[in-house]
Amino acid sequence: MDFDTALSKVGELGLAQIVTFILVTSMNFLLAFQQVNLAFIAKEPSFYCTKPYKAHGDEVCHLEGLCEDIQFGDEFTSIVSEFKLICGESYKTSLVQSIYMIGVLFGGLIWGPKSDAIGRKKTLMAGVILLVLTSILSGFTQSYLQFAFLKFINGAAVGGTGLVIFVYSTENIGASYRVFAGTLVQVVFALGISGCAGVAYYVRDWRNLTFITGIPFLFYLPVFWVLPESPRWLASKGKLNQAEALLFKMALRNKKEVLRKEIALARPPKEKKKEHQDKAKSVSYLDFFRTPNIRQRMLVQIFTWFGCSMVYLGLTMGAGDIGSNAYVSVALSGLAELPAYVACILLLDVIGRRIMLSGCTILGGLACMLLLFIPDNAGSNAEMLQTALALIGKIGVSASFNVVYIYSSELAPTSARSSALALCTMSARIGGALAPSVAPYGKYVMFQVFGLLSLTAGISSLLLPETLNQALPDTIEDIENYSTKKTQ
Structure with missing residues (x-):
């Protein structure tokens, strides 16, 4: 058996x-x-110059090396x-x-x-x-x-x-x-x-x-x-x-x-075992891009993984810069993922993978775009709204990231499932590596990039076929011949 x-x-x-x-x-x-x-x-803690000029924060940088003694605040190291x-x-x-x-x-x-x-x-x-x-x-x-x-x-x-x-x-x-x-x-x-x-x-x-x-x-x-x-x-x-x-x-x-x-x-016969091994070796990464249907699936998935990872890690690592309290913001950023996962458990087998992935990714993008309209230093209410929108964005992209793991394993053919997931994971890591590079350009640029990327990924994921109650494809040929059937 x-x-x-x-x-x-x-x-x-x-x-x-x-x-x-x-x-x-x-x-x-x-x-x-x-x-x-x-x-x-x-x-970055607070810092200031004491000699020969008195300056704080960015004012120190404008002194262009003239400050002889830079001190850092004692709130943390x-x-x-x-x-x-x-x-x-x-x-x-x-x-x-x-x-x-x-x-x-x-x-x-x-x-x-x-x-x-x-x-x-x-x-x-x-x-x-x-x-x-x-x-x-x-x-x-x-x-x-x-x-x-x-x-x-x-x-x-x-x-x-x-x-x-x-x-x-x-x-x-x-x-x-x-x-x-x-x-x-x-x-x-x-x-x-x-x-x-x-x-x-x-x-x-x-x-x-x-x-x-x-x-x-x-x-x-x-x-x-x-x-x-x-x-x-x-x-x-x-x-x-x-x-x-x-x-x-x-x-x-x-x-x-x-x-x-x-x-x-x-115990498979030796001949059959060798045939299975040869078949597994015959699939290469290039095979995902030779024919139209599998190529479209892979390109959309690669982009979606890239976008989800970049936005997820960007919001996670940047949570300390959102709101007035870095520790509370990061803690809430983690807790915000819990309702996302509950939603996945409850809805994934009801509304399907495609709508769930697209809807959650678009939700994350909209939350990031709305953050662009809230100015900094506008009072406690504005800070609370910033934190709330950032958490909504985190909920959306967290749910997306969870769905895409499951969705991609169902979209890929059995004969090349591990290789397909390896490509997707690689694109996610590249997105994660690029996420911190956006932060130095400021919150406005950061949320604009994250928002547009998430919205684009959410819309493009609608190009993927639904896999709920569908038999998994065994080969790339199955995908090209539209031979996926509903499970009984």
Whole structure:
């Protein structure tokens, strides 16, 4: 029998899967700390000149190097105050965020294939160790270049670890629970964003914040002694005896009375196995652009992933600059994702993927565009309205990001699904890397870019076909021949 049939016999979601899910997914809470702490570690404190002139903020920059003594406010410390990244050097704060996101891109490209090659457990453990090391070493850096280099490595660890966490948490859960489980993974990350804001509120020294947000990963190292390898991965690698042994243990923990022989996985003939491997190798990235229908699907998806990622990370990392209180704004930015995920669970199988994706992305874009009409320093009511619109934008784009994960896996043919998702993920990482580069141009430009990008992505996603209650295509030929049929 195939793996999914065997999984249905041992239980699609029982105690065995729940324990593994909690152990692995809880790491996503701390992973959010790594992604968001730059919003505080690279935040600009107040600064002023005391000698020979008295000036504050931008006035200091206009002195063109005439200020002999620049002092920073004592509300918090950051790499800005540590390495004096102000005036002509201020671009380095957004640059280090882009460097970090480029690291996330490389991490996904490296960890993904490694996870498929050597297993989920080993790659996850390697990522956790690297997260601990880079977090601790970042707190001891003595120069901007040292810090930027370590954040690149840290970003690679975050990107790779996050990918493995998502796959490991969901791939051994039955299909009927997989969307719910995948959404919960995102919920944990959103709670981590709010948690990081709470920690940063009490830990105002950037070095201590770096240590505190990284060291807790150490407590996960003993978990790998008891965490099993993914049985689905073992089965995909032909290690059927080991996969069956783990499935049998899952059955016992899930209190399912099955015999070992009743969950025996099919052993394909060597000839058929070789034919399947040759077929899988025959699909390349270029095949997604050779024929019209698959080309349109991929181009729209690539653009949508790029837009969703850029706006999502831009609003997340820039939340500290919206409203009057950076800590409250970032915390609310994380909490704002929760209703987005609830909406996905309730509506995705009712109104369909296409309308849900388009509507939520357009909502995020409209909220960003409305922010352009609210002036800064216009009083507390204006600040509250700014925060509210930013949160609405975050809700919309968070829901979009969650939908596009599910939607893209259904739009891609089975024979090339992993490759298609790899292309989409790559475009998302590029969008994430570019997001911080918009911030130095000011809020007006930032929200104009995010708003137009989100609106365009939302409208273009209407070009995609609906996949709700549709059979998944097996090959690119299926897509070209419009052979997708409704499931019975």
